[in-house]
Amino acid sequence: xxxxxxxxxxxxxxxxxxxxxxxxxxxQAREPAFYAAFGVPDTVDGRFDMLLxxxxxxxxxxRRGGEGAGLSQPLFDHFCADMDGNLREMGVGDxxxxxxxxxxxxxxxxxxxxxxxxxxxxxxxxxxxxxxxILNDRDAVQAQRLAAYVDATxxxxxxCDDRAVGGGACRLPSPLGFAAPVVAG
Numbered sequence: 001x002x003x004x005x006x007x008x009x010x011x012x013x014x015x016x017x018x019x020x021x022x023x024x025x026x027x028q029a030r031e032p033a034f035y036a037a038f039g040v041p042d043t044v045d046g047r048f049d050m051l052l053x054x055x056x057x058x059x060x061x062x063r064r065g066g067e068g069a070g071l072s073q074p075l076f077d078h079f080c081a082d083m084d085g086n087l088r089e090m091g092v093g094d095x096x097x098x099x100x101x102x103x104x105x106x107x108x109x110x111x112x113x114x115x116x117x118x119x120x121x122x123x124x125x126x127x128x129x130x131x132x133x134i135l136n137d138r139d140a141v142q143a144q145r146l147a148a149y150v151d152a153t154x155x156x157x158x159x160c161d162d163r164a165v166g167g168g169a170c171r172l173p174s175p176l177g178f179a180a181p182v183v184a185g
Contacts, residue, residue, distance in 0.1 A: 018078045028054050039135055056111065057150065067163065084101060114129045
């Protein structure tokens with residue numbers, strides 16, 4: 001007999017693991033420097049874009065293989081559950097949630113494809129993709145800085161062992177090291 005309630009099944013990973021990885025992603029995406037020094041719009045959309053960027057980077061590392069390979073789908077499922085819960089908390093109606101979730105999925109997959117292609121094409125292409133998707137093509141210099149941050153973050157993730165990534169304990173670089181200096185007025 002098939003067990004009808006998927007959420008009562010034992011998850012394939014320890015329960016704290018996905019929460020720890022997702023917590024690492026959310027904490028990094030919320031870094032104030034992205035909004036104050038990089039020009040990322042401090043809006044719901046801007047914060048969503050930063051969450052997607054960091055999710056893409058971590059999923060890319062998890063899919064590389066090793067102990068973390070089986071965590072990709074549970075992590076993405078956790079992201080979806082979080083977005084669903086956030087929509088419901090904001091008062092979005094039950095009939096609208098699935099449509100919004102589909103748009104979130106399309107946004108994630110579209111950006112993932114764009115970022116993967118841009119990463120393969122080189123730093124200028126990555127800066128262009130980030131500028132278009134996150135900075136609304138407002139500032140090419142900030143897009144270059146953001147691309148440098150992404151390169152450093154991908155390198156940091158690649159340098160972390162599987163256990164650190166899988167436990168959400170990989171140390172990601174501070175965005176402040178890549179932002180333009182703030183001039184006091």
